[in-house]
Amino acid sequence: MKISMVSEHASPLATLGGVDAGGQNVHVAALSSALAARGHAVTVYTRRDDPGLDERMPLCPGVEVVHVTAGPAAVLSKDDLLPHMPEFADRLAAHWRAETPELVHSHFWMSGIAALDAARRPDGVQVPVAHTFHALGVVKKRHQGDDDTSPPEREALEPDVGRRADTVVATCSDEAFELIRLRIPSSRISVVPCGVDTDLFRPEGPSARRARRHRIMTVGRLVPRKGVGTVITALARLARDDVELVVVGGSRDEERVHEDRDVQRLAALARAEGVEHLVRFRGQVARSELPTLLRSADLVVCAPWYEPFGIVPLEAMATGVPVVATAVGGLIDSVVHGATGLHVPRRDADAIARAVATLLDDPAGRAELGRAGADRVRSRYTWDRVAADTERAYRRMLSRRRLEPRSAHGAVTR
Ligand code: UDP
Numbered sequence: 038m039k040i041s042m043v044s045e046h047a048s049p050l051a052t053l054g055g056v057d058a059g060g061q062n063v064h065v066a067a068l069s070s071a072l073a074a075r076g077h078a079v080t081v082y083t084r085r086d087d088p089g090l091d092e093r094m095p096l097c098p099g100v101e102v103v104h105v106t107a108g109p110a111a112v113l114s115k116d117d118l119l120p121h122m123p124e125f126a127d128r129l130a131a132h133w134r135a136e137t138p139e140l141v142h143s144h145f146w147m148s149g150i151a152a153l154d155a156a157r158r159p160d161g162v163q164v165p166v167a168h169t170f171h172a173l174g175v176v177k178k179r180h181q182g183d184d185d186t187s188p189p190e191r192e193a194l195e196p197d198v199g200r201r202a203d204t205v206v207a208t209c210s211d212e213a214f215e216l217i218r219l220r221i222p223s224s225r226i227s228v229v230p231c232g233v234d235t236d237l238f239r240p241e242g243p244s245a246r247r248a249r250r251h252r253i254m255t256v257g258r259l260v261p262r263k264g265v266g267t268v269i270t271a272l273a274r275l276a277r278d279d280v281e282l283v284v285v286g287g288s289r290d291e292e293r294v295h296e297d298r299d300v301q302r303l304a305a306l307a308r309a310e311g312v313e314h315l316v317r318f319r320g321q322v323a324r325s326e327l328p329t330l331l332r333s334a335d336l337v338v339c340a341p342w343y344e345p346f347g348i349v350p351l352e353a354m355a356t357g358v359p360v361v362a363t364a365v366g367g368l369i370d371s372v373v374h375g376a377t378g379l380h381v382p383r384r385d386a387d388a389i390a391r392a393v394a395t396l397l398d399d400p401a402g403r404a405e406l407g408r409a410g411a412d413r414v415r416s417r418y419t420w421d422r423v424a425a426d427t428e429r430a431y432r433r434m435l436s437r438r439r440l441e442p443r444s445a446h447g448a449v450t451r
Contacts, residue, residue, distance in 0.1 A: 038431065040079045041138040041164075042069055043148040045125060046115050048083040050094060050102050060348060061171050064231055065144055066096060071232070071424035073099025080138070082129060084121070086112045103132065115147075119188050122151045129155035133162050140431055142167045142206070146174070146191060149198035157201075165438050167431060168202035170195070172345040173215055176366075180262060180343045196220070204434040206427065208346045209367035225437075227430035230370065232420035233351045237328060240357030240411050244332035249315075250279040251397050254334040256327065256349045257286045259299035264340030264363065264384065266306050271338070271389035273310035280397065282312075285319045285330065294320035331356040335403060336396050342383050344368055350378070351418050354410030359403050361392045371418075377410035 042065055049066030069079040078099060085104040094102045105128045108121030129151060133141075141164050143152035149168045156164040174191040199205050199221040207213040207228050217223050253272075255265050265284055272282050287297040294300050300318050307316040322330060331337065337353035339362040346367035350360045354371070360378035362368040363385075374380040379396065381388040396403050416422075 038077045038140065038428075039138045040069075040072060040077050040431075041129075041133070041141045042079060042081040043129065043141060043143040043152045044081060044083050045107075045122070045145065045148040045151060046084060046118055047144065048086075048102060048104075049081055049096050049100075050083075060231070060346070061144055063348075064169075064171070067232055067234070067420045068424060068427060069100045070097050071420040072428065073097065074421070075424055075428065077428075080136075082132070084108070084118070084125060085110045105129065105132075115145075116186050116188060118147055119150075119190060122147055123154070126151040126154035130158055130161045133164060137162045138164055140165045140167060140435065142169070142427075142431075143198075143202075144169050145171050146195040146198050149202060150194060153198060153201050165203040165434055166201075167204045167206055167434055168198055169206045169208065170199070170212070170216075170345075171208070173212065173219075175219065176215060176343055176345070203438055204430060206430055209370045211366050211369055212345065227426075227433065229423060229426040229430055230367070230418060231346050231348055231351075232423035233348065233355050233414055233418045235355055235415055235419050237325065238331070238352045238355035238414075239328070240332070240355075240407070242332060243329050245330050247281065247283075247333050248317075249281040252281050252283060252334045253393060253397075254283045254285060254331065254337050255339070256322075256331070256337065256352070257339075259284070259287050259297070259303065262342045264342060265303055267340045267384055267386050268338045268389060269303060269307050269312065269316060270310055270386035271340075271393065272307075272315060273312045274386055274390035275394060278315070280315065280393075282316045283319055283330070283334070284316060285322050285327070287318065287320045289320045291318075291320040294318045327352065328356050331358055334358050336361055336378075336393065338389060338393065339363065339368060339372075340381075340383075340389060341365060341368070347371065351414055354378070354407075355414040355418070357407040357411045359396060359406035359410060361389060361396070373409075373413065377406055377413055 044065045047061035051062045073079050081102045082105050085106050088110040090104045107125035141152050143149045152166050156166050174187050174195050178185050196219040205226050213226050257263050289297050307313045336359045339350045344366035350371050353360050360372050362372040363383040364380040372378045379392040
């Protein structure tokens with residue numbers, strides 16, 4: 038199939054050469070590459086954020102990236118991109134008139150706006166649109182309240198993207214329930230998770246040295262909603278001296294980690310809780326070095342207040358490390374309570390402390406959970422499997438569309 042991906046702010050090229058890239062960049066790059074490996078021709082459209090970029094650049098055999106000029110050719114915050122989506126859509130429509138794809142897959146709500154506009158013009162080509170949200174504004178607002186910096190238009194425009202898309206690819210069942218609450222028909226929702234690089238994250242390989250008998254670890258951004266503070270409090274509740282907590286992530290490397298404001302906030306909490314001597318802030322670690330560090334942990338704790346998908350628990354499981362995870366968002370599907378880790382309620386330090394103590398005192402149980410986690414990732418979360426499941430969602434969308442043709446304005450005609 039000829040597939041157009043639309044990823045307005047997240048270029049898959051940012052994942053090459055060790056450039057720091059977020060989850061959507063990795064997702065679009067890995068999914069496009071895996072679809073190309075299955076024989077599809079993929080073009081990824083992303084906004085030009087640098088005047089020096091060629092219009093077309095190859096990502097890998099079968100995947101080409103097109104830089105679309107929409108707004109200034111400079112890095113802009115995601116929150117400032119909405120006004121440039123009409124221009125982005127005009128350029129997409131012109132591209133698709135010249136080179137019509139069989140389907141479009143847009144990523145993040147603003148790409149959805151541009152893709153649906155370009156693919157449903159009365160005077161343009163009519164192309165079916167699959168959409169992945171990656172995160173939902175309604176969930177962000179629920180948990181972050183006034184700290185949410187998304188443009189106010191998101192509240193109305195985002196659900197509209199879901200209602201107008203031919204299919205919505207949700208990354209977990211919790212997201213599917215949120216979408217149904219936004220009045221997106223369940224018959225048009227497919228659940229396909231994100232994938233993991235199982236060549237990089239695997240149980241076999243070197244393991245970093247550790248300072249104490251046990252090591253627990255958190256990995257990820259240090260923003261409050263990721264819940265690292267709750268893990269520090271849990272460490273204090275554990276009240277034992279043979280455990281260290283390694284906190285991976287932040288804006289700096291280990292040398293300058295204490296300049297990071299989130300690290301300063303968390304270090305102050307560790308001092309107040311009396312566990313300063315047991316917490317080590319590692320700062321940002323390159324993905325290529327993460328498996329070695331993960332293997333040195335007895336368990337990884339993921340304690341977010343909410344989580345659209347959450348790739349870290351899967352990376353830990355892929356490496357053979359059990360996970361203590363809050364039962365929220367994607368973590369409800371990925372971590373199987375009692376089989377690959379333990380679920381705990383959100384923002385509950387006592388529950389985390391109990392779960393950690395249970396696992397630390399049971400080395401055989403930990404090894405069993407670690408093995409089961411690695412098996413689960415290898416069987417369900419490789420990018421090849423994710424691409425095959427995505428392809429199935431595309432085919433369902435295309436056959437439904439043949440049965441229910443749309444008018445040029447997007448309404449289903451019966
Ligand atoms: N990560 C990393 N180095 C770090 C911290 C995080 O490579 O120092 C990676 C981590 O391995 C994961 C990603 O960043 O692949 C975070 O993804 P997740 O879905 O857990 O959270 P997000 O940041 O997308 O909310």
